[in-house]
Amino acid sequence: MYKGYLIDLDGTIYMGKERIPAGEAFVHELQKRAIPYLFVTNNTTRTPQSVQEMLANHFNIETPLETIYTASLATIDYMKEKNLGNTVYVIGEEGLKSAIFKAGYVENKENPAYVVVGLDWQVDYEKFATATLAIQKGAHFIGTNPDLNIPTERGLLPGAGSLVALIEAATRVEPVFIGKPNQIIMDKAVEKLGFEKKDLLMVGDNYLTDIRAGIDNGIPSLLVTTGFTKSSEVADLPIPPTHVVESLAEWDFDAD
Incomplete structure (x- = not known):
């Protein structure tokens, strides 16, 4: 048991x-x-609060907020322990960005202490370029999770790990994975x-x-x-x- x-x-x-x-x-x-x-x-696309609401509203599961631990929260815990500075460039959805910025980090596209990459439904070449250049300048490269695919009702779609792999190939820098x-x-x-x-x-x-x-x-x-x-x-x-x-x-x- x-x-x-x-x-x-x-x-x-x-x-x-x-x-x-x-x-x-x-x-x-x-x-x-x-x-x-x-x-x-x-999953970093949702905040813990939105996960809680989704479970209640769509899947008949009422659960306390403290029972939800996302890769976003774990990423912030890691960044605090690493303590390299408070600047960051984030590729990701609102669930990841809002958590990081709420924790006191500020966006810096030119020379951030961290580059954090999670799943981003609106990712484009410019975001990849910005992250690549920042990592080449010395930013600490973090992948929120290594999932190459995510299971959906449509099938297996590209996951955060696929986005991280592109930047890893472009920078030849191995990321620290959190999830x-x-x-x-x-x-x-x-x-x-x-x-x-x-x-x-x-x-x-x-x-x-x-x-x-x-x-x-x-x-x-x-x-x-x-x-x-x-x-x-x-x-x-x-x-x-x-x-x-x-x-x-x-x-x-x-x-x-």
Whole structure:
């Protein structure tokens, strides 16, 4: 029996704009049993408040704001610890930009301390050029998350990792990635729940991010094949997840 759950959102609890009823029921059961949980998402396009509203309004999940930990929040925590200055150039949506600017950072396109790259629906060549030049001048290069694709009702679309890869190729500078499966976001998430890693379960649909976040950081993992990683791929995974289900409806909360 796990004492706390770290849970992915897109592809696990919902799919784009589509409901995953078993995902909703999974969260409701956690709440019913009073088991602590934290939504750990690489999505930086939404603020934690908008994630909270979206879950309530579209997916029948009422959850406290403190149960939502985004790659945007983890990026800010990292920047504060790095303490290189308060200037930044951001490629990303409002969820990322507003969080960074609210934390006291100011935009500088010419010579920022940091260049932060997340998913940006309106990205264009000029944004890539500005980021590339700033990194060449010495800005610390941060990728919010390495997801090459995001699962949607349309299919797998380019993710933040694809944008980061373009700038990495242009600058030949390796970024620091914050989001899953990296240690930065996972250490913060574990700290927030306050349990030992062995007593937590990382739940997600993407082997490369969610499940590797568990494997690489010593946290048991549960792969649900409702999103990115399909059932047909499980047998060939290099390191198997601790648990695999085709639907979260199959999960036994009382199992060891």
